[in-house]
Amino acid sequence: MIARLLxxxxxxxxxxxxxxxxxxxxxxxxxxxxxxxDRSGLYADLGGEGSAVAVRxxxxxxxxxxxxxxxxxxxxxxxxxxxxxxxLSREWIDxxxxxxxxxxxxxxxxxxxxxxxxxxxxxFLMQGPATSRLTGDACSPTGFHWAYDTRALAVGTGxxxxxxxxxxxxxxxxxxxxxxxxxxxxxxxxxxAGGTVVGAVRAPLNTADFSSFLLQxxxxxxxxxxxxxxxxxxxxxxxxxxxxxxTQSGQQKLAGLLxxxxxxxxxxxxxAQDLVLTTGFYWDMDDEKRAWSEKYKAKTGKMPTxxxxxxxxxxxxxxxxxxxxxxxxxxxxxxxxKEMPVNDMxxxxxxxxxxxxxxxxxxxxxxxxxxxxxxxxxYYEIIRTIPGDEAFATMAESGCKLPG
Amino acid sequence: MATEIQAVRRDTAAPARPAMPGLLALAVLLxxxxxxxxxxxxxxxxxxxxFALFACAFNLLIGFAxxxxxxxxxxxxxxxxxxxxxxxxxxxxxxxxxxxxTAFSATLGLAFGALxxxxxxxxxxxxxxxxxxxxxxxxxxxxxxGGEDGIQAVPRGHLFGLIxxxxxxxxxYTVLAxxxxxxxxxxxxxxxxxxxxxxxxxxxxxRAISLGYRTDHYxxxxxxxxxxLAGLAGxxxxxxxxxxxxxxxxxxxxxxxxxxxxLGGIGTLFGPVVGAALVVTLENYLAASNLPVPVVIGVIFVxxxxxxxxxxxxxxxxxxxxxxx
Numbered sequence: 001m002i003a004r005l006l007x008x009x010x011x012x013x014x015x016x017x018x019x020x021x022x023x024x025x026x027x028x029x030x031x032x033x034x035x036x037x038d039r040s041g042l043y044a045d046l047g048g049e050g051s052a053v054a055v056r057x058x059x060x061x062x063x064x065x066x067x068x069x070x071x072x073x074x075x076x077x078x079x080x081x082x083x084x085x086x087x088l089s090r091e092w093i094d095x096x097x098x099x100x101x102x103x104x105x106x107x108x109x110x111x112x113x114x115x116x117x118x119x120x121x122x123x124f125l126m127q128g129p130a131t132s133r134l135t136g137d138a139c140s141p142t143g144f145h146w147a148y149d150t151r152a153l154a155v156g157t158g159x160x161x162x163x164x165x166x167x168x169x170x171x172x173x174x175x176x177x178x179x180x181x182x183x184x185x186x187x188x189x190x191x192x193a194g195g196t197v198v199g200a201v202r203a204p205l206n207t208a209d210f211s212s213f214l215l216q217x218x219x220x221x222x223x224x225x226x227x228x229x230x231x232x233x234x235x236x237x238x239x240x241x242x243x244x245x246x247t248q249s250g251q252q253k254l255a256g257l258l259x260x261x262x263x264x265x266x267x268x269x270x271x272a273q274d275l276v277l278t279t280g281f282y283w284d285m286d287d288e289k290r291a292w293s294e295k296y297k298a299k300t301g302k303m304p305t306x307x308x309x310x311x312x313x314x315x316x317x318x319x320x321x322x323x324x325x326x327x328x329x330x331x332x333x334x335x336x337x338k339e340m341p342v343n344d345m346x347x348x349x350x351x352x353x354x355x356x357x358x359x360x361x362x363x364x365x366x367x368x369x370x371x372x373x374x375x376x377x378x379y380y381e382i383i384r385t386i387p388g389d390e391a392f393a394t395m396a397e398s399g400c401k402l403p404g
Numbered sequence: 405m406a407t408e409i410q411a412v413r414r415d416t417a418a419p420a421r422p423a424m425p426g427l428l429a430l431a432v433l434l435x436x437x438x439x440x441x442x443x444x445x446x447x448x449x450x451x452x453x454x455f456a457l458f459a460c461a462f463n464l465l466i467g468f469a470x471x472x473x474x475x476x477x478x479x480x481x482x483x484x485x486x487x488x489x490x491x492x493x494x495x496x497x498x499x500x501x502x503x504x505x506t507a508f509s510a511t512l513g514l515a516f517g518a519l520x521x522x523x524x525x526x527x528x529x530x531x532x533x534x535x536x537x538x539x540x541x542x543x544x545x546x547x548x549x550g551g552e553d554g555i556q557a558v559p560r561g562h563l564f565g566l567i568x569x570x571x572x573x574x575x576x577y578t579v580l581a582x583x584x585x586x587x588x589x590x591x592x593x594x595x596x597x598x599x600x601x602x603x604x605x606x607x608x609x610x611r612a613i614s615l616g617y618r619t620d621h622y623x624x625x626x627x628x629x630x631x632x633l634a635g636l637a638g639x640x641x642x643x644x645x646x647x648x649x650x651x652x653x654x655x656x657x658x659x660x661x662x663x664x665x666x667l668g669g670i671g672t673l674f675g676p677v678v679g680a681a682l683v684v685t686l687e688n689y690l691a692a693s694n695l696p697v698p699v700v701i702g703v704i705f706v707x708x709x710x711x712x713x714x715x716x717x718x719x720x721x722x723x724x725x726x727x728x729x
Contacts, residue, residue: 039696074692079687082556083645083651087451091447091448108554112646115556115646138557176544177544177551178552205544
């Protein structure tokens with residue numbers, strides 16, 4: 001009787017074993033990469049089709065095949081609506097067999113997709129969203145946050161500018177949770193580095209006229225005016241600051257806390273000159289980055305933002321991890337990705353924390369004056385490299401509850 | 405806008421009783437909806453149902469009482485926030501959460517309505533828009549709504565402590581039940597004496613007053629009913645998608661529901677359902693194409709206003725001999 005039971009148990013174990021061995025292949029005989037982002041709205045320029053192009057470039061580099069199976073790239077427009085993002089990603093995973101979701105700008109949508117991918121144990125490579133909650137209280141075992149986050153922006157812009165001599169700060173803050181958080185985080189970094197905050201003014205979301213706020217900032221006498229806002233508000237405030245001659249006077253510096261290369265391109269150097277910002281990637285830094293970016297530009301006519309370059313890098317790393325793990329099973333690949341260092345044109349010796357944060361160097365950049373720029377897309381002067389360990393929160397600081 | 409509504413109104417003098425074609429259409433709709441999750445992706449159909457109920461609630465106001473509200477996002481999104489918060493933070497069961505969301509919207513509707521019905525036409529629309537923008541800014545600023553992150557990871561929980569809503573089919577039939585409940589309420593309202601008075605007010609308010617009706621009371625009741633049903637839809641959506649975000653309270657949502665109702669057919673019972681299905685389908689299936697979704701929807705809207713003002717269902721009904729379902 002006991003022998004028979006044992007035999008049964010052994011058989012069951014064998015069955016489980018073979019089931020696992022079957023999982024150790026590529027699900028659906030194809031690796032499907034879904035690029036989900038804003039393709040028609042305000043984030044279309046910083047991610048959009050460009051992110052899909054970057055992902056396809058990563059796929060082409062491995063020959064369009066992995067472990068003998070084809071790789072397919074699909075893309076969709078979440079229109080900045082969390083319900084559409086959540087619905088599309090569910091449908092992709094359940095019906096179309098999508099194995100990994102890439103990009104997803106807009107923190108609200110990203111948090112929604114994070115919940116879906118957590119439930120479905122699908123890999124999620126975030127580039128566009130800013131909030132550090134994605135590797136904090138909302139972290140997921142299969143979620144990876146790649147290009148940047150709010151904490152890195154606060155550290156980069158806050159600490160680094162103080163070290164460069166910008167001691168006194170005044171904040172122009174968008175009056176809602178995101179702006180408040182960015183202001184608080186940055187102010188903490190400024191004080192930590194020995195600077196002072198002389199004041200702050202709160203402007204409502206989507207303000208059309210910043211003149212009274214800018215005048216307050218100007219009369220505060222602060223060396224640095226921190227723009228704790230995003231999107232249209234950032235663009236408007238930079239334009240109007242330029243009209244007020246805030247930066248041209250040489251007395252005050254504008255520090256943008258969330259600005260992409262595409263924003264600078266849209267503003268033009270005349271308006272954006274001398275703006276200081278933090279970025280995770282700039283095309284004109286070394287030969288490898290230049291070569292890749294030129295290739296990208298040949299396809300899209302634009303230089304890549306950090307979101308687009310990050311999409312390439314993360315997919316490249318993901319494919320390497322599949323190769324090493326011999327499967328596209330979500331949790332297995334996620335574990336493998338965290339084991340391997342990230343080494344490509346985007347990051348050198350990048351490492352991934354247990355909460356999914358990819359730690360890599362960030363850069364403090366100053367936007368060139370029109371007279372300094374040698375040609376199109378020659379926009380940034382890199383003034384400081386911020387080591388990854390300084391820029392990003394450690395596992396303990398992040399507040400993520402995953403075992404690490 | 406006002407003249408269009410006038411034009412549509414004249415076409416939509418409603419019959420008093422649900423006619424045979426109406427019942428037939430209802431039966432077909434029911435059959436389609438019961439079978440839908442086996443053919444289409446359930447979450448997608450649930451989304452269609454939530455928006456369909458929302459559009460029906462809106463249509464009750466514009467189609468049958470002639471009041472164009474531009475602030476229905478406040479009821480839809482407000483209820484979503486209340487439901488999401490009560491279920492996630494207070495740990496209430498989903499049915500109670502949805503109920504509280506609905507009650508919140510009804511209360512909000514009472515406050516909005518009491519103010520707004522004092523004015524007519526464009527002023528009415530502007531007052532509702534302004535009030536709903538206040539709700540939007542509160543949603544943006546208040547702590548519990550989570551700003552632009554919204555409330556995420558809302559548990560679906562167990563309906564009546566028994567049915568596990570994390571199962572897609574259980575969730576689907578729950579949403580279907582909620583939708584049918586809302587739809588029947590609207591059906592009954594429209595075909596009741598109360599509904600007749602509403603239509604009388606829509607056609608000629610001074611005449612209704614001269615007949616002795618206190619039209620403000622009727623209009624306010626219609627407004628509250630519409631707000632409550634919009635809230636029911638919003639609360640249900642929060643449970644389906646397990647989130648509540650700013651998208652639902654933004655003024656664009658108020659615009660979207662006008663669009664759905666216009667496309668489907670103002671003043672028809674099935675029009676909003678068709679309109680909602682069309683818009684949600686476009687949003688979902690065009691997402692993967694290279695066409696910019698807002699542009700396509702905009703073009704369809706323009707075509708609708710220029711070519712078939714009665715909307716899809718309204719036009720079909722008119723072609724079938726002037727009778728509408």
